[in-house]
Amino acid sequence: MKNKRQTCLDQVRRNYPKFSVTERKIADYILRNPNQIIHSSINQLAEDLHVADSTVFRFCKRIGYKGYQAMKIALASEVVSSLQDIHEKVDQGDSVETVASKVFRSNMNALEETLQIIDEEEVQKAVKSLTNARFVHFFGTGGSNVVAFDAYHKFVRTGIAVQAVSDTHMQLMAASQLEEGDCAILISHSGSSKDIIHILNVLKEKNVTTIAITNFAKSTLSAAADIALYTSSGETDFRAEAFSSRIAQLSLLDLLYVNVLMEKGEAGQEAIRNMREAMTVKRI
Numbered sequence: 001m002k003n004k005r006q007t008c009l010d011q012v013r014r015n016y017p018k019f020s021v022t023e024r025k026i027a028d029y030i031l032r033n034p035n036q037i038i039h040s041s042i043n044q045l046a047e048d049l050h051v052a053d054s055t056v057f058r059f060c061k062r063i064g065y066k067g068y069q070a071m072k073i074a075l076a077s078e079v080v081s082s083l084q085d086i087h088e089k090v091d092q093g094d095s096v097e098t099v100a101s102k103v104f105r106s107n108m109n110a111l112e113e114t115l116q117i118i119d120e121e122e123v124q125k126a127v128k129s130l131t132n133a134r135f136v137h138f139f140g141t142g143g144s145n146v147v148a149f150d151a152y153h154k155f156v157r158t159g160i161a162v163q164a165v166s167d168t169h170m171q172l173m174a175a176s177q178l179e180e181g182d183c184a185i186l187i188s189h190s191g192s193s194k195d196i197i198h199i200l201n202v203l204k205e206k207n208v209t210t211i212a213i214t215n216f217a218k219s220t221l222s223a224a225a226d227i228a229l230y231t232s233s234g235e236t237d238f239r240a241e242a243f244s245s246r247i248a249q250l251s252l253l254d255l256l257y258v259n260v261l262m263e264k265g266e267a268g269q270e271a272i273r274n275m276r277e278a279m280t281v282k283r284i
Contacts, residue, residue, distance in 0.1 A: 008074040009034065011063040025049055026059045030075070038076040039116060042068040065217060066228075069119045073217035073230040076117050103243075110244035111251055113232035118255075126227050127259040129209045130160065133183035138164040139171055140187035141195045147187050147213075147249045154257045158264060159271030168195045175199045180207035185253075188212070189231075189245050191219025200224055213252055215245050 012027045019027055029049060030037055037045065045068075046053045057067055065071040094102070130136055136155060140148035145166055152164035165171055178184060184203050188196045191214035200221060203210050212225035215232065222228040231248035261268040 007078045008063070008065075008071060009078060015063055022051060022055060023059050023062070026051070026056060034075055034079050038072055038079060066223065069117075069122070070217040070222070070228070073117050073232065076113060076232045077215065077217075106244050107247045110232065110248045114230070114248040114251065117230055117232050118252075119229070122227055122229055123255065123259065126211050126229060126256055127263055129183045129211065129227065130155075130256060130260050131263045133160065133209070134181045135178065136160055136162045136183045136185070137174055137178060138162070138185050138187070139175070139196065139199050140164075141168055141171075141193055143246060144187040144189065144193075144196075144249070147246060147253070148185075150250060151185065151187075151253045151257075154253065155260070157272055157275050158257070158260055158268055159274075160260070171195070171199055172202060175202040175208075176206070178203060178206050178208045182206075183209045183211065185211045185213065186221060186225065187214075187249055188219075188221055189215050189249075191216045191221035193221075196221060213249055 009031065012030055016024065016027055026045075026049060029045070040048075042053050042056050046056050049056075060066075060068050060071040063071070065074065138148035138151045138155075140146070145164075148164045149166070152162055155162045163174065165174055175184070184199075186196055186200055186203075191212065197220050200210060204224065209227070210225040211227045211229065212221045213229050213231070214221050215230065216222065217228070217230060222230070229252050231245045231252065261272070264271070
């Protein structure tokens with residue numbers, strides 16, 4: 001039988017006997033207040049427990065996470081899953097109106113949860129990398145490829161040289177042509193898509209700055225990418241294809257797009273004006 005994946009709380013419980021007195025203090029707080037953790041910064045938690053920020057950071061590393069934010073993302077996903085709202089469960093006999101309510105509420109929940117876990121520092125790093133890049137390529141496979149093309153449609157307006165292609169062979173070829181100074185955004189709900197990881201490995205060899213957008217903090221993609229941004233959504237049977245997380249992915253890319261335009265200032269506004277002028281021939 002396949003082993004059950006270790007959750008954040010599982011990791012805390014499993015390692016508890018090995019913890020020092022201070023680490024047990026942090027562990028006890030997490031086990032008692034998981035909902036509080038996902039709404040707190042590392043500074044707030046450290047202050048509440050009267051320990052140093054570095055102590056909390058080392059604790060997160062000890063249970064297998066890159067840092068506090070990664071642990072918080074994993075915990076948020078776990079809490080959302082364990083407290084799934086009845087609105088996320090669609091029954092066979094539901095009316096169109098009821099299904100509409102449940103689907104829209106699920107999407108709104110995904111946006112609210114994602115908003116709570118946005119790491120401002122990581123967003124700022126992503127914006128700086130995108131703004132200063134010589135070239136930006138968006139990668140995604142399956143449903144995430146649709147998101148990648150939506151990102152391309154947005155960012156082509158910024159004046160930055162951007163690209164997205166759909167075929168996975170073409171994506172690998174495109175990745176092989178990027179170089180240091182370029183930037184790539186890799187979109188994967190699971191963070192473990194074989195095609196995306198192949199692309200990531202090529203990009204790392206070329207010293208390309210990589211930005212991951214995924215739902216899982218403990219994934220191959222998030223662990224290896226230079227910058228990681230996370231969505232938070234609990235997928236249920238009727239949303240097995242990560243519908244709600246796709247809404248959150250699109251919103252994260254909107255956030256990056258707006259901030260990049262603000263960062264570019266007048267140059268960004270000039271790019272928008274040029275685009276609008278060029279498009280006038282398409283209007284009647």
